[in-house]
Ligand SMILES: Nc1ncnc2c1ncn2[C@@H]1O[C@H](COP(=O)(O)OP(=O)(O)OP(=O)(O)O)[C@@H](O)[C@H]1O
């Protein structure tokens with residue numbers, strides 16, 4: 001990137017720094033996009049691993065206003081990757097702390113933290129979401145993700161989604177090379193960096209040759225002794241044995257997740273952790289003790305979070321382009337061993353999908369004294385449904401269908417339906433598409449209003465044929481040139497367990513919203 005060398009040297013004051021950054025941004029983005037970004041207001045949901053990265057990225061891109069929402073407080077276990085937080089911040093609100101932490105480099109951006117659950121309708125009603133031009137998800141659970149996605153669909157705002165999970169799986173083809181790499185080569189390299197060991201004990205690489213000679217003499221019974229603190233050779237023995245067991249299971253079961261109650265995965269974690277402790281002069285522990293610690297492990301990789309937060313922020317540039325949807329890309333880890341990421345165009349909606357297969361709109365009422373019957377009448381009139389519809393509110397609470405008219409004379413208040421309730425209307429004749437409506441109360445209005453949407457006819461059901469989303473091979477491209485980002489320098493071959501990989505991949509495609 002040549003422009004860096006032309007760029008003025010680091011300046012001292014806040015204003016100087018901010019100005020310098022803006023000049024840099026204009027050079028990169030062009031004045032038009034720069035202006036659009038600096039006049040945009042965005043919402044970041046989640047201030048965890050990805051959220052901290054994303055907040056930094058969005059600030060550096062020069063967004064005009066950023067709101068950060070998170071329900072949680074900071075935990076000790078967050079500090080390894082949620083780099084905006086320090087020890088002194090433990091127990092404080094993530095949203096408030098993240099916003100305070102970036103004050104030094106926030107430039108001209110206005111920031112607002114919100115400590116709360118994004119699914120809390122009283123704190124975050126739909127009308128609150130409307131103020132934003134773009135919404136970024138940096139969440140760790142499906143429920144909240146699906147919820148924010150729905151809100152974005154109700155108000156037709158762009159949502160940029162991101163997520164990462166732990167380490168990539170590899171075939172673990174060669175146990176020896178795994179042990180050599182992790183416990184010998186990497187340690188030799190680390191030990192050479194003198195500055196790291198000024199105040200700490202230097203790690204000692206594992207003498208693999210020496211210990212591996214002793215392995216044959218060991219009884220397999222040690223594996224079941226979870227109270228004993230294993231010796232170094234016992235740990236190596238368990239590591240190799242568990243790797244073999246895991247390898248065998250991988251062939252039939254595919255990718256295995258760590259589970260503290262799964263002996264094979266626990267043995268591997270205990271042995272690997274103890275060997276590492278031995279190398280670094282840390283006290284080793286029994287399997288029983290490690291089981292308790294490892295039960296809380298969060299498999300998160302800081303660099304992966306940083307990379308995907310980067311993609312997420314860059315994707316937002318498409319919002320300002322002339323074809324936001326057409327230019328957007330799904331970016332995910334590559335199936336190829338020497339590529340880090342792959343991209344493809346956004347997947348088309350699936351008419352069987354609860355998230356994207358239905359129409360969404362807003363129903364506005366002047367007050368909660370309105371009777372359900374009036375809403376029912378408006379629904380039929382506006383959308384053309386026959387009388388035979390069913391109306392469900394929230395999580396599966398049926399409030400009306402053809403044979404259940406009792407509630408029509410009740411007010412919304414009496415039915416305990418309030419602002420933020422979601423109505424799901426389906427055509428019992430299966431003729432017209434289903435619709436989901438978000439209820440808003442607007443005292444300034446005099447009548448019930450319904451969003452202008454055209455309800456289409458339902459496609460005729462093919463017999464049990466599920467719609468499948470497939471991506472053409474030529475739609476997928478590798479995102480970078482090989483020499484730009486090459487994490488592992490092996491030829492571009494498919495991994496040996498190609499078939500399992502392919503299956504996991506197609507499952508993922510189908511589950512993408
Ligand atoms: N309903 C919700 N409302 C607001 N914030 C939420 C909600 N659900 C989850 N969060 C927040 O989302 C954040 C998710 O961050 P977390 O670090 O757990 O996952 P991540 O960003 O995917 O990164 P990592 O993979 O490093 O764990 C958490 O700080 C959590 O409090």
Ligand SMILES: [Zn+2]
Nearest residue numbers: 353355356513
């Ligand atoms: Zn969908």
